[in-house]
Amino acid sequence: MSLTVPRTLSKKSILFFSIIMLAKSYFAWYFLFEDGPTWTTWLKEIPFVLLVFCLIEWFATKRKLAIYMLVNLLITVLFFSLIVYHNHFGIIATSQVLDQVKQVGAVKKSIFSVLHPQYMLIFLDIVIISYVMFKRQKALDWKRAMSRQTNRKVVASLFCISVVICSLNIFPNRASMNETVKAEQMGILNYEAYALIADQEEEPIDVAEITQAVIDQTKGIEPSDQPNLYGAAKGKNLIIIQMESFQNFLVNLTIDGQEITPNMNQLAGSSYYFPRFYQQVGQGNTSDAEFMVNTSFYVPPDGPATQMYAPKELPSLPKLLQGQGYDTATFHTNEVDFWNRGELYIALGFNRFYDKSYFGEEDTVFYGASDEVLYEKTAAELARMDKNDQPFYSHVISMSAHNPFTIPEDKYKMVLPERYEGTLVGNYIRAQNYADYALGLFIDELKQNGVWDNSLIVLYGDHRGLPIFSLGEDDHILLEEILGHEYTERELINIPLIISSTGVTTSSVKEQLGGQVDIMPTVSNLLGVSLDDHIHFGQDLLNQSTYNILPQRYYLPTGSFVNNEELFLSGSGFDDGQHYTLSGDGIRPLTATEDEFERALELLHLSDSYVSQLPDREVSEE
Secondary structure (H helix, E strand, O other): OOOHHHHHHHOOHHHHHHHHHHHHHHHHHHHHOOOOOOOOHHHHHHHHHHHHHHHHHHHOOOOHHHHHHHHHHHHHHHHHHHHHHHHHHOOOOOHHHHHHHHHHHHHHHHHHHOOOHHHHHHHHHHHHHHHHHHHOOOHHHHHHHHOOOOOHHHHHHHHHHHHHHHHHHHHHHOOOOOHHHHHHHHOHHHHHHHHHHOOOOOOOOOHHHOOHHHHHHHHOOOOOOOOOOOOOOOOOEEEEEEEOOOOHHHOOOEEOOEEOOHHHHHHHHOOEEEEEEEOOOOOOOHHHHHHHHHHOOOOOOOOOHHHHOOOEOOOOHHHHHHOOOOEEEEEEOOOOOHHHHHHHHHHHOOOEEEOHHHHOOOOEEOOEEOHHHHHHHHHHHHHHHHOOOOOEEEEEEOOOOOOOOOOOHHHOOOOOOHHHOOOHHHHHHHHHHHHHHHHHHHHHHHHHOOOHHHEEEEEEEOOOOOOHHHOOHHHHHHHHHHHOOOOOHHHHOEEEEEEEOOOOOOOEEOOOOEEHHHHHHHHHHHHOOOOOOOOOOOOOOOOOOOOOOEEOOOOOOOOOEEOOOEEEEOOOOOOOOEEEEOOOOOOOOOOOOHHHHHHHHHHHHHHHHHHHOOOEOOOOOO
16 A cells, blocks of 8 residues: 555656656746746746656666656756855856856855755755655665656657747747846746757957947947046056945945944045946956956956956056056955966956965955955055056955955954844945955055055945845845835946045046946046057046946846946846836836947947957967
8 A cells, every 4th residue: 555656656757757847946936036936837847857858768778766866856956056046146047157166165155145944945855755765675666667668659749749848938039138037938947958059159240340439339429539637647556446345325324323434435525436336247246347447348248257258368457557667466365266367367467466375364254364464465565566666556356345244253343233133234234344444444554655645546346245136024124224215236236436546536426327347448548548549348437428328247137238317127128128217216207228228239249249359368388
């Protein structure tokens, strides 16, 4: 009697494991898509599963149960990985993204911070079946039953029907711009298979057709014949500071009377402050920000710039400034091979880099020495460089305020209100308060050693800190308290830009729209360095200030962009996209146009085409 159920199920192994896969598909859809699973979920997921199961029935005459369990495990791991990744980044990962698994060990704290216990339920069936198979002798009957031959005509018919349904799920939805929408329309497994095997690269535009005039026309801007402040900081050092996970809402934020970033506030209040400034990073996150700021190119469509573009001879800010007699260096407390940075720095042309081998590991926070150590040792090195006859450019990368923001208690510089304790928002606020404290020490040291007055200082956030999909209910409530409205994508990608130089800048809030690709042209103008022979996709924010368009990738669906008034998120195309005004209550007339949508895509295509056709750099053999 006890074997009746197992024997019945074993004779219908496809049905048994299909039911399991259907349950897991519904589980994954619940976490991956805003509307969760629908009645069509089974029609989008099960046909692909049946294709695989039919192959098992055809070719697996031995150990059939083991093969079914292996496939079950592989699909389960895929679903699990997609859920965890989506919770952190808000996107449906593909094989190109999951290929970065080698980085997981270095950022395991960030991964564990979004690994919720309920996600583990997806492995429950595997645990139960494994227990049954390895602990009960009677399960041997089930194993023998699984090896029985299935009617080949039935399997063939099922296979053909599944091929047709999978094709109907995939081919009509290939043109969808929004990757999440595409995955929902195709089905998760169909989408992953399509992304793996489809040739999605656009035909590159001939490099001879990619001119600065074409780019400016596509952007909708005109260069200034007599640019304002051209060469105002000529001959000064350039210090660019990249702040980890620093979002703009932190500037001038007080919580129960406590100023969260007093040093940043003071700097913003005495300098050029750009509050309408937005991230444009891709899969490489922090390293992508480094790439864009130093090249004024957009990030690649797939993969981090450090891997996709590092093999190229990249025109860059370091190379331009070296042509003006500058020494160049970059400072980062992690190991230089993390995210392939060493190759990127060579491609960008930095004279040298300072990494973990320089900063040490005595006072570590997350992935390297603390920001206090970073700034202390960097300030000393900059003072030494300042004594040389040549000016310098240094790119300084802070890192202590990294996700999951759980800094050591000895780094606490504020007391959180009780309602913030134990929340991601609270940890974020505390970590950024510490990062600001360390920044203040750096500013004071640069002023004392004389470097500050001799330098043009640029400070910006690298990317978002608080992912929407990682936030709990308490986090959303706290953010609504801070912002006065719901936390959405427009706050997610909004980062600050501050430009300060003694005798050049004044206290001024600049309301023009800007993005990370705009830093290089803006800085070049202030330093009096011409970009006439350098293709760039950003614009000088101090002169071309009436209009801007910022294409987005990765964190937002392809086809998304920011214009002067709105953040537009693409859907299948333009017509079903979402519009978010950049300020206010969101009831203003919609301003994003289909023409801008097409131009944003064209700008990305122009950048992809140009960089991909740059010559490969020669790699020295040592």
